[in-house]
Structures are given as C-alpha cells and as structure tokens.
Amino acid sequence: MKRPVIAPPRPWTFPAPRTARLDNGLAVQAFHRPGQHLINATLVLDLPLHTEPPDSEGVSAVLQRCLDEGTATHPGTEYAERLENCGAVLGAGISYAATHVSLEVPSTRFAAALPLFAEAVTEPTLDDADVRRHVALRLAEIEQQRAHPVHRGAEAFRAAVIAGEFRAARPVAGSASTVEGISTEKVRARYHAQYGPARGTLVLAGDFGSDPLPLVAQAFGGWHRPAAKAVAEQPGAGAQQVLLIDRPGAVQADVRLGSFGIDRTDARWPALRLGAFVLGGGFLSRLNRVLREERGYTYGVQLTNVPARHGGLLAVHASFRTDVAAAAIAEARELIRVDGERAISADELAGAVNYLIGITPLRCATAAGITDQVAALIEAGLDADFVNRHAAQLQRVTPDEATAAISDLLPPDGLTLVVVGDAEALAEPLRAQGLDPTVVTERSGAGLSDPSA
Amino acid sequence: MGRMSADVRYSLHQATLDNGLRVIINPDSSVPVVAVNLWYDVGSRDERPGRTGLAHLFEHLMFEGSAQVAAGEHLAAVQGVGGSANATTWFDRTNYFETVPTGALDLALWLEAERLATLEVTQHNLDTQRDVVLEEKRQRYDNVPYGDVLIHLVELTFPAEHPYGHPTIGSMDDLAAATLADAHRFFATHYVPNNAVLTLVGDVEPADALRRVAASFGQLARGNHVARAETPPLPPLTGVPRREVSAAVPADAVYLTWRLPPRDTVAFDAVELALAVLGDGQTSRLHRRLVRTDTIAEGAGASATGMIGGNSIGFAHARALPQVSADELEAAIVDELDRLRDRGPSADEVDRAKAQYERAWLGELARFDSRADLFSGYATLHGDPDAVNRRLDDVRSLTVDAVAQAASTILDPAQRAVLTYRKVTS
Numbered sequence: 001m002k003r004p005v006i007a008p009p010r011p012w013t014f015p016a017p018r019t020a021r022l023d024n025g026l027a028v029q030a031f032h033r034p035g036q037h038l039i040n041a042t043l044v045l046d047l048p049l050h051t052e053p054p055d056s057e058g059v060s061a062v063l064q065r066c067l068d069e070g071t072a073t074h075p076g077t078e079y080a081e082r083l084e085n086c087g088a089v090l091g092a093g094i095s096y097a098a099t100h101v102s103l104e105v106p107s108t109r110f111a112a113a114l115p116l117f118a119e120a121v122t123e124p125t126l127d128d129a130d131v132r133r134h135v136a137l138r139l140a141e142i143e144q145q146r147a148h149p150v151h152r153g154a155e156a157f158r159a160a161v162i163a164g165e166f167r168a169a170r171p172v173a174g175s176a177s178t179v180e181g182i183s184t185e186k187v188r189a190r191y192h193a194q195y196g197p198a199r200g201t202l203v204l205a206g207d208f209g210s211d212p213l214p215l216v217a218q219a220f221g222g223w224h225r226p227a228a229k230a231v232a233e234q235p236g237a238g239a240q241q242v243l244l245i246d247r248p249g250a251v252q253a254d255v256r257l258g259s260f261g262i263d264r265t266d267a268r269w270p271a272l273r274l275g276a277f278v279l280g281g282g283f284l285s286r287l288n289r290v291l292r293e294e295r296g297y298t299y300g301v302q303l304t305n306v307p308a309r310h311g312g313l314l315a316v317h318a319s320f321r322t323d324v325a326a327a328a329i330a331e332a333r334e335l336i337r338v339d340g341e342r343a344i345s346a347d348e349l350a351g352a353v354n355y356l357i358g359i360t361p362l363r364c365a366t367a368a369g370i371t372d373q374v375a376a377l378i379e380a381g382l383d384a385d386f387v388n389r390h391a392a393q394l395q396r397v398t399p400d401e402a403t404a405a406i407s408d409l410l411p412p413d414g415l416t417l418v419v420v421g422d423a424e425a426l427a428e429p430l431r432a433q434g435l436d437p438t439v440v441t442e443r444s445g446a447g448l449s450d451p452s453a
Numbered sequence: 454m455g456r457m458s459a460d461v462r463y464s465l466h467q468a469t470l471d472n473g474l475r476v477i478i479n480p481d482s483s484v485p486v487v488a489v490n491l492w493y494d495v496g497s498r499d500e501r502p503g504r505t506g507l508a509h510l511f512e513h514l515m516f517e518g519s520a521q522v523a524a525g526e527h528l529a530a531v532q533g534v535g536g537s538a539n540a541t542t543w544f545d546r547t548n549y550f551e552t553v554p555t556g557a558l559d560l561a562l563w564l565e566a567e568r569l570a571t572l573e574v575t576q577h578n579l580d581t582q583r584d585v586v587l588e589e590k591r592q593r594y595d596n597v598p599y600g601d602v603l604i605h606l607v608e609l610t611f612p613a614e615h616p617y618g619h620p621t622i623g624s625m626d627d628l629a630a631a632t633l634a635d636a637h638r639f640f641a642t643h644y645v646p647n648n649a650v651l652t653l654v655g656d657v658e659p660a661d662a663l664r665r666v667a668a669s670f671g672q673l674a675r676g677n678h679v680a681r682a683e684t685p686p687l688p689p690l691t692g693v694p695r696r697e698v699s700a701a702v703p704a705d706a707v708y709l710t711w712r713l714p715p716r717d718t719v720a721f722d723a724v725e726l727a728l729a730v731l732g733d734g735q736t737s738r739l740h741r742r743l744v745r746t747d748t749i750a751e752g753a754g755a756s757a758t759g760m761i762g763g764n765s766i767g768f769a770h771a772r773a774l775p776q777v778s779a780d781e782l783e784a785a786i787v788d789e790l791d792r793l794r795d796r797g798p799s800a801d802e803v804d805r806a807k808a809q810y811e812r813a814w815l816g817e818l819a820r821f822d823s824r825a826d827l828f829s830g831y832a833t834l835h836g837d838p839d840a841v842n843r844r845l846d847d848v849r850s851l852t853v854d855a856v857a858q859a860a861s862t863i864l865d866p867a868q869r870a871v872l873t874y875r876k877v878t879s
Binding site: 012085146296297354368 | 481485526532535537553554560563580581582588591593596598669672702703735736744745751772808811818821
C-alpha cells in the first residue's frame with residue numbers, strides 16, 4: 001500500500017472564556033467543555049518570590065504547602081477529609097512570578113468542592129505544627145533533590161545562567177540555610193501580605209451543568225484582603241561557566257548546555273520555538289538523530305526552551321553514559337551550529353510549524369489542559385487568545401528568522417555547561433575537548449551559585 | 454441533591470477483520486483529533502529465560518523502519534503532521550499509539566500497518582537500539598536514588614522463573630545476548646493481526662473509520678499465533694522474604710509487597726480499595742500516622758498494580774526523615790496494617806476511596822489517548838472493552854465488608870515481602 005495523502009486539519013481555535021470580575025477584584029475565566037467530566041479550577045496569584053525575605057526564602061512554598069492542612073471552618077484533618085470525600089484533589093505549583101492552586105473534581109461534586117477550595121485560599125489556619133512539619137519535609141526534599149542528577153543539574157544550571165543577585169537564580173522552594181529560618185510567624189505574615197483577590201485570576205474548565213459563576217461568587221465573593229500590587233523581578237544573565245558537579249560513581253552524566261533565554265513577549269519567541277524544535281524537539285531532530293539514533297549515546301536528547309515571566313531557560317539536555325559524555329558534548333555543540341550550510345531549511349521549518357500548531361488542540365483537549373495553558377499565560381501577563389495569535393505568528397516565521405533566533409540566543413561557543421557526573425572519570429576527557437571545568441564536590445557544593453567558592 | 458457520581462458511558466463500535474484484528478471505535482468530536490492505539494498481547498511475561506528485556510528492546514526496533522519508512526521516520530512523520538506518537542512495554546502488553554489531527558488518521562493507520570507487514574530489523578539497528586536501551590536503563594534505574602526499586606520488588610514477590618519474576622527492562626546480560634534471529638522470531642510469533650487490538654477514539658465517523666482501518670490492515674495475513682498457557686495464581690508469600698540494599702540514597706526507605714488476585718476481579722478491586730484506605734492521599738492511614746502524627750516519614754503510601762496473569766502486586770512504602778531507620782518505618786506500617794485488619798475500614802474511608810477512584814478513572818477517560826488505551830487494554834486482557842463503561846459501577850458496588858475482608862485476608866503482614874534501603878554515607 002502506498003503512503004496516504006494527508007487531509008488538511010479541521011480548523012481549530014483556542015476557545016474564548018466567559019470572563020467576569022467579582023466585586024472584590026478576583027478575575028474569573030470559565031471555559032465550558034462538554035464531555036469533560038472532570039472539572040479543573042486553577043487560581044493564579046501574582047506572587048513574585050523576590051519579595052521573600054532573604055533569610056527565609058522558600059516561605060511562599062511552605063505557605064502554599066500548608067494551605068490544605070486545615071481551615072477556620074474545617075480545622076485540621078477534617079478539611080482534607082471533606083475534600084477527599086468529594087473525590088477532589090488540590091494541586092499546587094509555584095514559580096518565581098506566581099503561585100497556582102488548583103482543584104480537580106468530578107463535575108457531579110463540583111458544587112460541593114468549590115467552597116472547600118476557596119477555604120484553603122481564603123482562611124487557612126496555618127498552624128504551628130503544620131508549618132514546622134512542612135519545613136522539615138522541605139529540608140528532607142532538598143536532600144532528595146540533591147541526590148537526584150536531574151534536579152541537581154537543573155538547579156545548578158539555573159544558578160549558573162541567571163546572575164546570582166536575582167531570586168530566580170536560587171531554588172524556588174528555598175535552600176537549606178533559608179528554609180531553616182522559616183517560622184510560623186513568617187508564613188502567616190507572608191500570607192497576609194501577599195494573598196488577596198485583586199492579585200488573582202480563577203480559571204475554570206469542564207462540563208458545567210449550569211453556569212459556574214454564581215458558585216464562584218458565592219465561594220470567593222467574601223474574600224476581602226488587600227494585597228499590594230505585585231511586580232515581578234526581571235532577572236539578567238550570569239557569566240558563562242563550565243561546571244562539573246561531582247557525583248562519584250555515577251554511570252551517566254546529566255548534561256545541560258545552554259543560556260538565559262527569552263519569554264513569550266519577545267518578538268523572537270515564535271522563531272525560537274521553531275528553531276528549538278528543529279534542533280532538539282522532534283524525534284529526528286538534529287540532536288536526537290545523531291546522538292541517539294546514530295550513536296546510541298543516550299536515551300534521548302532535547303533542546304529545552306522554558307519561558308518564565310521575564311526571560312527563560314534554553315538548554316541542550318541529555319544523560320550520556322560516562323565514557324562517551326565528553327565526546328557527546330563536543331558533538332552537541334557542533335550540532336546546534338546554524339551558520340552557513342547549516343542554516344535551518346524551509347522543510348525543517350515546515351515540519352516544526354505543523355507540529356507546534358497541530359499539537360495544541362491535542363494538549364487542550366481536557367479541562368486540565370485548558371486551565372494549565374491559560375494559567376501559564378496569565379502568569380506571563382497574557383490572555384488566552386495568545387494561543388491563537390501565536391499560531392498565526394508561527395506560520396509567518398521564515399527560515400532565516402528561525403536560524404537567527406538560534407544563533408543569537410544559543411551561541412555554541414558562549415554557552416554555559418553544567419555536567420553532573422563522576423568528576424574523576426569526566427574531568428580529563430572534558431579538558432581534552434577544550435573545556436576547562438570548575439569541579440564542584442560535595443564539600444564545596446554549598447557554593448553552587450558561586451563557582452569561585 | 455443531584456446525583457453525586459458521574460454516569461459516563463462511551464459508545465463503542467466493534468468489528469473483527471478477517472485476519473483476526475479486533476477494532477474498537479469510539480467517536481468523539483470535541484476536538485479535531487483522533488487517537489490511534491494498538492495493543493499487542495505480548496509483554497515481558499512472554500519472554501523466555503535468557504532473553505529477558507526482549508519485548509521492550511523489540512518495541513524500540515519497531516521504530517527502526519520498514520519497506521517504505523526509514524529508521525526513525527515513523528515518529529518524525531507523525532510529528533510532522535502535528536501529532537504525537539510513542540510506545541510502552543509492560544508485563545502484560547506492548548502498546549503503540551499516535552494522536553493526530555483528524556486528517557492524518559490514514560497516515561497513522563498506514564504507519565502501523567506498514568511496520569506490521571514489512572518491519573526491517575538489521576544488525577545495525579539492533580546494536581544501536583540495544584545501546585539506547587542500556588542508556589534508558591542507566592538513566593531510569595541505575596543513576597537515580599531508588600531507581601532499581603521495581604527490579605527488587607518483582608524479584609522478591611515472584612519466583613525467578615515466573616512470568617512476572619523479572620522486570621520489563623530485563624537483564625543487561627540477556628540484552629547483550631539478544632540476536633537478530635531472536636528479534637525476527639519474536640516478531641513472527643507475537644506481531645500478527647490476530648494478536649492485536651486497534652482502538653480509535655476521536656473525531657471520526659465509525660463506518661468511515663472502519664473502512665479506513667480495513668484498507669490499511671485488511672490485506673495482512675493472519676499469523677500462527679499460539680495462545681499462551683494459563684498462569685495459575687501463586688499462593689500468598691510465606692516467611693517474609695527480605696532484601697536489604699545499602700546504597701548512596703538520601704534516606705532510608707522501606708517497601709512492602711503482597712501477591713494480590715489478578716486485576717479487575719471483585720477480590721482485586723476490594724483489596725485495591727483497602728490499599729487506598731491504607732495509603733492513598735493525605736487522609737490515608739499511613740500518611741496520618743507516619744507523616745503527620747509520628748513525623749518519621751517524608752512520604753508514605755500504598756497502592757495496587759493490576760496484572761492479569763494469576764496475580765497482581767500490592768505495595769506499601771515509606772521514606773524516612775533524617776535520624777529515622779527503615780525498621781521504625783516498617784514497624785509503624787505493620788502496626789497500621791494490624792489496625793486495619795482488626796477493625797476494618799470505616800464506611801467513610803471506603804466512600805472516600807471510591808470517590809478518589811472515580812476522579813482518577815475520569816482523568817484517564819478525559820484524554821483521547823488514555824481512553825483509547827483503556828479500551829484496548831480491556832479488550833486484550835478481559836475480552837470486553839465495554840467493561841470500561843461498567844467500571845465505576847463495579848467499584849461503587851463494593852461493600853465495606855468486602856473491603857474489610859480483603860484487608861484482613863490478603864494484606865496479612867505474615868504474607869508480605871520487605872525491601873529495605875539503608876543509606877550509606879560515602
């Protein structure tokens with residue numbers, strides 16, 4: 001049988017929400033999605049982390065983790081019992097610009113769960129025992145993350161490519177030395193200063209039997225807490241570094257080679273997304289085709305491109321087995337060059353456009369897919385229609401623009417390299433490739449964000 | 454008050470092609486996308502001794518090209534039309550799936566049929582993908598703390614020669630020994646239309662979709678597939694088998710396992726709810742006791758993994774806070790097991806476990822790809838995709854007594870196996 005001809009996709013646009021604003025200032029966006037029997041509601045609160053006291057960084061994360069440990073109306077574990085009885089679950093996310101709290105619940109029990117969701121945000125008790133427990137749990141989590149090569153690499157890369165004076169260079173949930181300084185008073189003070197309806201947008205999606213807005217007004221309308229307007233930090237890039245973080249005996253090296261990137265508001269964003277897909281997004285991307293499919297060096301290599309409110313992180317990321325890691329890094333650096341003959345071609349670009357446009361309805365098929373997308377945009381200061389505008393922009397990007405975005409933002413010889421692996425086995429081969437790594441050992445590890453330490 | 458439980462049913466259109474391929478179609482036009490999902494009834498349980506890991510290695514080879522498709526092009530072609538594709542291997546199955554804009558349905562079907570008809574496995578592909586799988590094992594199992602947990606647990610819970618006695622990733626020695634002839638034999642034995650179920654979920658009209666399926670797969674010949682021998686259920690574990698792993702992990706941890714009844718039986722469903730009462734969520738007994746009250750664990754939980762071949766596996770686990778030993782964790786878990794078995798769960802706890810089951814189940818149904826996977830799975834393992842539509846009723850109908858009974862008879866600490874990680878400071 002011959003390869004079939006593809007019919008063009010049925011046109012699809014990101015749905016428009018029903019919007020409203022409660023008297024207390026809380027913005028609401030509701031997406032009715034027939035057939036989606038799980039409702040997802042996500043509250044996005046502007047909450048920049050650079051306003052955390054330097055001696056208790058992580059206080060916002062601990063606060064967020066305590067929200068479901070009891071409310072004024074349902075103290076202690078009674079709260080979680082009520083919530084779980086509805087078949088509901090609360091989720092949470094935190095970035096350097098915003099805090100997200102989300103509810104997922106079967107549509108049949110949405111009306112019962114929504115007031116409970118509101119309680120967690122509007123009247124958490126923030127008990128001393130809960131705060132102390134979550135501080136201890138965060139300290140244990142830091143140990144777990146340190147032991148994990150991917151976490152360790154992500155944290156070190158962030159600390160390296162973002163200049164050290166910015167909050168975004170340091171862990172979102174705090175470091176051991178700052179988490180130890182988090183007290184119940186500080187958590188409560190943070191809550192009172194930062195949580196308020198005027199800072200928030202509630203995004204809802206799912207199959208609503210009836211209009212959800214009256215329920216939202218009932219649950220959140222009584223929330224009155226002024227919180228000063230928040231302005232997010234604008235971080236800047238750090239100096240180029242080559243770091244080798246020692247994990248004695250590791251059988252693979254977790255590798256990140258990249259730079260401080262851009263966010264969705266940058267005019268180059270569509271071009272960068274396309275270029276990043278060509279180099280390291282698709283299965284037969286320039287990087288994966290060679291390093292996985294031809295060489296068998298890795299289970300997979302990607303060029304990750306993650307936008308923040310201001311700026312972003314751009315990195316080639318893979319785990320390579322130790323004995324080929326240095327060679328793989330050198331080859332990766334060649335594979336991301338887009339000069340001359342290696343410029344991004346029209347065919348490559350067309351495939352990337354098809355992928356990025358085609359994948360959107362697939363990702364937005366569920367209630368959670370819709371709220372995740374919209375919440376990310378709200379956090380970035382954008383509206384839901386950005387998805388449609390962005391799709392139109394993707395189709396206008398030229399191969400030259402995609403090539404230029406990559407060569408500007410990912411200059412192969414100006415990138416920061418962070419390798420987490422067995423330093424004894426890796427240092428010499430890296431030097432042989434012309435890289436001169438600063439080796440970070442367990443003992444010097446406290447100075448991760450300061451490579452001179 | 455309105456109905457508190459969702460009543461979710463999907464219309465299913467079923468057919469079997471002359472070559473034995475079972476086809477299931479669930480139309481849903483909410484987004485202009487269709488999920489294509491193909492289960493082959495072959496998993497790591499079908500591997501022969503000395504060739505563990507072959508099912509998974511073979512899954513990789515399925516992407517390495519056929520008569521009209523170059524190596525790696527399968528995934529690239531799907532991505533190039535704005536879709537996604539992948540595959541997974543597990544004890545009981547190997548599944549392949551694409552989610553594509555509706556207009557690309559024919560491409561996804563053709564790619565699947567093409568490799569089933571004319572897969573080309575070469576020594577070069579075999580060698581490269583063997584390297585890739587070794588990297589996958591290093592990345593997922595060897596290079597992360599506790600990454601080898603599943604390997605130890607299946608080895609503790611099942612005898613080595615049992616179909617579930619080795620993990621899907623297999624042994625490195627066996628992978629190294631796998632030959633081109635092994636791969637060809639594996640393909641000829643298991644990759645035949647009459648050993649597969651194809652499901653479409655999405656923006657299609659059933660009769661038209663079935664015609665397209667028949668056009669792609671209809672000309673493939675039925676294979677000589679021999680049904681596997683039934684695996685009889687094993688009796689409960691005895692003597693509390695133990696394994697201790699000393700490793701550079703950040704904290705001590707303990708894992709308990711049990712042999713459970715096979716998946717989607719009344720007994721399995723009841724013990725799954727019992728394990729949820731024990732260890733699912735913030736209000737579960739293990740979380741309350743170990744994390745909240747005693748503050749000895751940074752996390753604790755319990756769950757069941759359903760399998761079809763005679764037994765499933767039940768798990769309970771906890772990870773220690775600093776200065777706490779794995780022995781303390783194990784003692785606390787056993788104490789909670791005893792309490793649960795002595796007095797049974799409360800009606801409130803069982804209702805909560807059912808409500809949480811419902812949410813998780815609706816979550817699987819929400820996405821086209823995971824919904825399609827459920828239909829393929831129930832058709833393959835239980836012979837009836839419509840069981841998906843009855844699933845919530847089945848779980849809701851379980852009584853508190855049935856859950857108490859399951860806890861008491863199955864989750865006996867005397868019938869557990871124990872894996873302990875002890876932190877070694879280098």
